[in-house]
């Protein structure tokens with residue numbers, strides 16, 4: 001790979017012209033015999049310089065190599081050339097990351113690691129779930145302690161509920177309380193009802209359950225105040241209540257209004273939904289909400305929601321288009 005790097009970098013337009021002292025052969029006069037006399041000279045000429053490449057390190061699905069960026073180059077140049085590099089090396093994919101300025105890491109996968117998905121390993125840590133595999137073959141982990149609130153938006157049939165199912169399966173063996181809001185009439189979460197601490201399947205039930213959750217949150221904040229702690233993780237283990245994970249499927253349904261009589265109910269839902277993520281973090285109430293990204297009903301709510309992490313689901317989509 002290093003032997004062909006100059007050729008590959010040149011073909012993928014990753015080289016740069018630089019003036020170098022070069023040993024050249026300059027033609028001079030043509031002799032009567034027809035032989036061209038040449039003169040050897042060292043002179044400054046513009047040559048294509050390749051970026052410096054470290055030794056490739058083998059990984060489970062291919063190899064990884066660090067490259068030093070040439071002056072004026074940015075990691076995006078390599079991201080754009082990633083497909084060209086993959087074809088030049090005859091591998092499945094090349095992914096680009098930049099751990100520090102001036103360096104990029106090319107992660108090369110020889111075969112598609114997502115062709116075969118065996119059972120996922122269980123995560124040993126509280127509120128940490130391995131929900132799938134990344135394109136690099138590494139585990140896709142959702143850590144509710146690092147990022148407590150998630151919004152997963154995506155088109156119909158893009159895998160939103162599948163992710164919610166994976167979260168329930170991963171969290172079920174852990175000492176956490178699971179609360180489900182399944183606004184699709186319960187079809188997604190009903191099979192998990194024995195493990196769930198509470199399940200709401202329509203808006204009336206959701207409003208009541210949200211009220212209970214807000215009361216629980218206030219209760220826990222009182223507990224923290226009394227114990228002189230800033231959040232429940234600072235409380236002694238004996239006093240610490242179990243974390244609550246709230247999973248919402250079809251978030252948009254909470255805000256759909258058939259007539260004006262439902263306005264009050266929606267306002268109550270909205271207040272509870274927006275308030276819970278904002279203060280829930282300290283009382284160990286985390287949540288993951290799934291909703292169809294195209295639903296216009298979500299638009300007025302999202303800017304006020306404290307859902308810090310946002311993801312998108314897309315199955316079988318073509319190359320993603322750059323966002324404006």
Ligand SMILES: Nc1ncnc2c1ncn2[C@@H]1O[C@H](COP(=O)(O)OP(=O)(O)OP(=O)(O)O)[C@@H](O)[C@H]1O
Pocket residue numbers: 154155156157158159160161162163292313315
């Ligand atoms: N990661 C995945 N890889 C392959 N297929 C998947 C994946 N996730 C979901 N699917 C499949 O895609 C289909 C739709 O999944 P899912 O029901 O989770 O989508 P959704 O976004 O919740 O759809 P809806 O908006 O209708 O609720 C299902 O048949 C499911 O088996």
Ligand SMILES: [Mg+2]
Pocket residue numbers: 160161162249
């Ligand atoms: Mg769904």
